[in-house]
Amino acid sequence: MFSQNEKWPAKKLKQDLTIFKEIREKANSGLYKYRNKKQIDSIYNWAFSKIKEPQQLIEFYKILLQITDFEGSLHNDTTLPDDFEKQYSLGNVFFPYPVKIIQNQLILNFENTEIPLGSQIHSINGIETKKILASLYKYYTTDGYNITGKSIGIGSSFSKYFEMEYGPQKSFLVEYSLPNQAQKLIKSVSSVSNEIRKENFKKRFSLPSDSLQYQKAKEKYSFKIISEKTALFSVHTFVIGRNAKDKLHLAYKKYLDSCFQYLSNHPEIKNLIVDIRNNGGGTDPNDIVTFSYLTQKPYRENSSAYVNFQKIPFTQNLVYEETEPQKQQEERKDFEDEIKEEFPKLINQKYIQDQKFNPLLQPDKNSFKGQIFLLISPRIASAGSLFASLVAGNTNAIVIGEETMGGYFGHNGHTPIEYELPNTKIKTRFSIVNLEQDVPKKANQIFGRGVIPDHNVSQTLEDFMQNKDTQFEYTLKLINTK
Incomplete structure (x- = not known):
């Protein structure tokens, strides 16, 4: 069983990173499809430089995600061990509401009594939305240099990605503005469990128009x-x-x-x-x-x-x-x-x-x-x-x-x-x-x-x-x- 807070020796992480690199050089024909050898070598140099001290598995995982995404293939996928991910997702640690990216703005996609539907989110816990979105891109791979497709992953898993990127949160201080209004307001909302996160997504406001993007179509x-x-x-x-x-x-x-x-x-x-x-x-x-x-x-x-x-x-x-x-x-x-x-x-x-x-x-x-x-x-x-x-x-x-x-x-x-x-x-x-x-x-x-x-x-x-x-x-x- 993995411990969420356990720190891994740098030596073991570097061994895994070396094998990760060698596997891709030997087996992955798309390694240099969008990046030249100098660029690929450069990101691995960056990755090795990040592993000087012991670190938690989640931090090492984020380094591998950055590389996985950088290659530029939507068929790339790097995943945590199942038991670690389950343990990491325990407790009330998730942002409660579904969101949707609409014309490069992060919009609240859930009818509730705290922050009105359609409000634009400007920051969460003091982190500007633009920075949040850029930091979450690595969690959902797309082909080449494409960015638009990342809205699909962020739309379905924003709360999960946020927790992985910024750690478990007890509450969220949300800076937002009402639809078509400039005035910024602030509201603190409590975090929720993984089960409630999933249930809220199933009840998102946009379900009638985007259900087929995230669910198997009965009528194919x-x-x-x-x-x-x-x-x-x-x-x-x-x-x-x-x-x-x-x-x-x-x-x-x-x-x-x-x-x-x-x-x-x-x-x-x-x-x-x-x-x-x-x-x-x-x-x-x-x-x-x-x-x-x-x-x-x-x-x-x-x-x-x-x-x-x-x-x-x-x-x-x-x-x-x-x-x-x-x-x-x-x-x-x-x-x-x-x-x-x-x-x-x-x-x-x-x-x-x-x-x-x-x-x-x-x-x-x-x-x-x-x-x-x-x-x-x-x-x-x-x-x-x-x-x-x-x-x-x-x-x-x-x-x-x-x-x-x-x-x-x-x-x-x-x-x-x-x-x-x-x-x-x-x-x-x-x-x-x-x-x-x-x-x-x-x-x-x-x-x-x-x-x-x-x-x-x-x-x-x-x-x-x-x-x-x-x-x-x-x-x-x-x-x-x-």
Whole structure:
């Protein structure tokens, strides 16, 4: 059992940091995707310089988080040992109310009797909001240099992140102003337990408009005719079966066929709104199959892909799904066999993907020929952002909303691997396939950033107070003016 206040010898922490670095150099193909070697070496020099004296596990963890986030992959995840995190979260130590970032302001997102709904928070316990938000970015990874996606993590886990960053608090002195007012007010609010923190989040004011960003959608996809000339296709996740043979995927493919056959038979429907704002990703080939109904040209999933290894390095630190040694050996062999099959050739110290795993694909015969309007948000990640990139780069789509957290040009994905550090038992997870998406360069798309919309539309405070769907209403107006 870990003690919350126990200090770890600097020697043991440096051993773990060294292994953390070596694992990533050997196994993580995305290590230098957004940062050069000098920058990566520099952050490790900083990290080692922070470990001169014994320190608590939580402080060492925050150093590892800074590195994990700096690399720039939303599939990166570094986690505390389970028993430590449970112990650390005991007692009334959490900020009581959910918050939401709206146009770079921290807004109270809960109806209560202490601080009115929609109030802007300027500081907590004397720490300015701007400083708080910047300090919490490391707790939620995004692709490249993206910042917008961090609002998703902060929106769901602000109280938890605040406690990790600034320690357990008995109360919170909140400096705030009422909606659309300049005068600053101060209120002291009591901290709450982890259970109440979670319950309050479930009762947040914005639930009707953002429930799908944080919960599994019961209705994963839908199709509606919303006017004589406009249809709406929504796909809230690509977690639709495990592979191309799964019955859930086959049902989805059948549904897509019926929807787009209907559009093909009704040429008067000239506009198609494709809403993927809640899509945090999922499994192949759901994203690629969906795209086949929107494109007029042959396409590939990616233009290139590679991994760093065929034989897993640091197997002594590997986290297995299996518990028995014999089954662990089989699990490792299966993993390596799949890697060798898909990435057989070593070229310039990279194992390159065999093209049979990345074939040239054709548009569906019923692919939509009219005007596409793609709705995007900071929630979009992984397979969701790959799909958004293909649509934004290779169709006539007008893209509306906010920058995605997943990269436009590429990402590290597909195949996750997890390691455990020997001393602290902190786990670190990342995806090993470095891929470049099959998209063209565009004037408004920036390396290291997510998909940038053609029309940048975010919710205003007034729309938040009414739970309005700002982007959808904007899109309908845009269609009507055309």
